[in-house]
Amino acid sequence: MRPTPAAAWIAAAAATALLITGCGSSDRDGTSKKAAAPKVDGQDIGARPLADLRQGGTLRVAIDQWITQYNINDVDGQQGDAQDIIKAVMPDLFDADAQGTPHLNPDFLISAKVVSTSPQVIEYDLNPKARWSDGKPLSWRDFRTQWQALNGADQAYEAADPSGYDQIADVGQAGAHGVKVTFKSPYADWQRLFDPLYPAEYYDSPAKFTKSWAEKVPVSGNAFKVGSYDKTAQTITLVPDPKWWGRKPKLDSVIYRVLDTSARPDAYLNKEIDYTAALLPEVYKRLVKAPDTDIRRGARWDEVHITLNGGRGPLKDLRVRQAVQHAVDRQGIDQAFAKDLSFQLRPLDNHFFMPNQQGYKDTSGGYADYDTAAAKKLLDAAGWKDGGAGKPRTKGGRQLTLDYILSAGSSSAQVDQAELVQQQLAQVGIKVELKKVPANDYFNQFVNRGNFDLTSFRNVDAVYASMLTPVFVQPKGANLFQNFGSVGSPKIDALLKQAGETTDHAKAAELYNQADTEIWRLAHSIELYQRPEIVAVRSGLANFGAEGLADVDYTKVGWLKK
Known part of the structure; x- marks a missing residue:
């Protein structure tokens, strides 16, 4: 399963790929035959005219x-x-090509361009043929209403991701079919905003924002x-x-x-x-x-991770979260998953970039190193007493117990991973209870609401690094955005804001990587590997x-x- 930041757009050019995909048999000496490494634009869709x-x-x-x-x-x-x-x-305003580069969709846009940089102003010229399924034309009002719903000014709208929208100063009309978007501060990834576009009529109140789209699509606008x-x-x-x-x-x-x-x-x-x-x-x-x-086979932006919930129970303590990171043998999990496959999984050491993207570097700072001695020392410091071999640690009469939530529809690999984590954490005195929940409830009732200690899922298609902002910013009240484990800090928020305002992609990547160092230190989530795309x-x-x-x-x- 995979909650995702919305689908893929800008990708940096390919760097040396660290993940090798393909399937084949093993040699007699036990080593696997390797296929060529995937390029950043690797895809296979059976393309035909x-x-x-x-x-x-x-x-x-x-x-x-x-x-x-x-x-x-x-x-x-x-x-x-x-x-x-x-x-x-x-309405799908921009479509990504095999390199992840966005191109305007002429069914909806005649043009979309930056017409000013100080302040940054974007003008969209809408295709006059574009209509909602109720016959109404797409208009600047749809853009304005979506901005007002998603900019974070009215917290009655439980917006999953206000980033980018919160940097807009105004949205207005520009000609008969035009839209003018003026930013308060520069925003490099402006093409990911308003894509997809929703109709103003079903977005102009907090109640409509949620209830109009519950189990149905009231109005559509595509093929x-x-x-x-x-x-x-x-x-x-x-x-x-x-x-x-x-x-x-x-x-x-x-x-x-x-x-x-x-x-x-x-x-x-x-x-x-x-x-x-x-x-x-x-x-x-x-x-x-x-x-x-x-x-x-293709090379998708697709990562598997373990989320730690710092909003409740023992994991509220940073030392316990850091201990969990040190106790999880990422290399062991990766090797177990890749057993009998002909590609070599390597631990993913970055939350924002895949190994086959520019910007990728190891930002883990040693916080995710497999080190049971360090894990035990952190748990000692947190007051959890060693109960002896095979027994959970205790504190104030309570056992150190965490739940690991799984969907009942999980694959065998997901179950195997959970059982490995259970075994690994037991080695340092942390008891893990595996709990399967109905597939239809897994996200709605558990992940989205922070009702777990540990869980694992995939984030996919976040080729714009700014799409991951809601995963790491601090929650506001009951709105977790996509930071389901509620682990964050003002420092991370500031770095992500600065990165989102930086139009130089190399400088932005460095800011995201600085934020990622802090994300690892706070033990927000444990990256495991980039998941190959084989279908x-x-x-x-x-x-x-x-x-x-x-x-x-x-x-x-x-x-x-x-």
């Missing part, structure tokens, strides 16, 4: 949970499947719209919008179906879904031999699969002519 595609057909996709909130800017709308659906049905919701069957079906003014989609429908991760290989083999992850060894070995199947796709499905850093263009997805 539209003339090769037939009109019609259905794409069937598995998702993690029933979508309860389709406003992805709401604190409860950050689940990744909701974001994928929204990008197919709402597809939601045709039906079937909560009993746990399916959401998209169909082409007959009012769409752009290129006609090739597909007749896209069906999203809730399926536990463990059930997906069989669902794929039974032809119930058309693509699925093929990363785990036992899954890959089954799917690579499946008839009419392509294995596609099984039904042969004949074109322009879809391992996207890498690019966005999906659903008008180009379709089935080859026979």
Whole structure:
């Protein structure tokens, strides 16, 4: 599963890749055969010209949970499947290419450019054909209302990410179809704002901001719209919008179906879904031999981490969080996950940049080094007394116990990881209780509300470093933004603000890395590895699969002519 900052946009040029992907067999001496390292623009979508595609057909996709909130800017709308659906049905102003570079979408924008740098002013010229599904034209009022909802000025709006919007001074009209956005301070990643765009009519009050998008999309504005919701069957079906003014989609429908991760290989083999992850060894070995199947690989911004909740229980104490970091053997976890795979996972030492991005460096400062002696010393200092071999530490008559929350739909790899963490923390006297919760509740009732001590999920497609700001800023009242473990500091907030205002990408990267050093020191979360993108796709499905850093263009997805 994967709450994500919204989908990918700017990427730096490729640096030397540290992660090697591909699947194969092992040599007799036990070493794995290695495929070529992925480039930053690595992708495989079975690209074909539209003339090769037939009109019609259905794409069937598995998702993690029933979508309860389709406003992805709401604190409860950050689940990744909701974001994928929204990008197919709402105005998508910019699309990323294989390098992650954003390009304006001509279906919505004639132009979008910086017209002044002091102050920074952006002018958007909207496509006059662009309409909401209720017939109303897209306008500057939609931009203004979205800014007012997301800039943090009115905390009744539980905005997941005010960054960028909080640097805007004003949004107004510029000509018949234009929008003028004036910033208080420079903002380098301005193209990620207002993308996707939401309609003013369903965003102009805190109640509408949340309730209008609960389990439904009241108004759409793209090539597809939601045709039906079937909560009993746990399916959401998209169909082409007959009012769409752009290129006609090739597909007749896209069906999203809730399926536990463990059930997906069989669902794929039974032809119930058309693509699925093929990363785990036992899954890959089954799917690579499946008839009419392509294995596609890409280099996605995709990280696996463990979140520590500093907002409750023993982990409120920084020394305990730091002890957990030292007690977790990241290399051991990575090696266990990569067993029988032909790529070498290396510990991820940065929260903002992937190893195949410019800006990547080891910012961990030794705080994530596997060091059980250091962990024990920190726990001693925190007053947790050693109970002896195999026994939890105690303090004031209480055992040092943490819960580790898992979705009931977790893969075998996720369960194995949790059990490894449980074993590793036991070595320093920390008892870990693994608790599985219903898949539909995992984010809504547990992660999003900070109801856990430890948990692990993925952040994906955060190619703009500024997209991660809400993950690390200090919560405000009940709004955790995306900092579900409530670990932060004024120093981190200040560095992230400064980085977001810095238009020199190299200088901005250095500021993000300075913030990351503090993030490691405070033991916010333990980065594990960049997750390779290896998927099984039904042969004949074109322009879809391992996207890498690019966005999906659903008008180009379709089935080859026979």
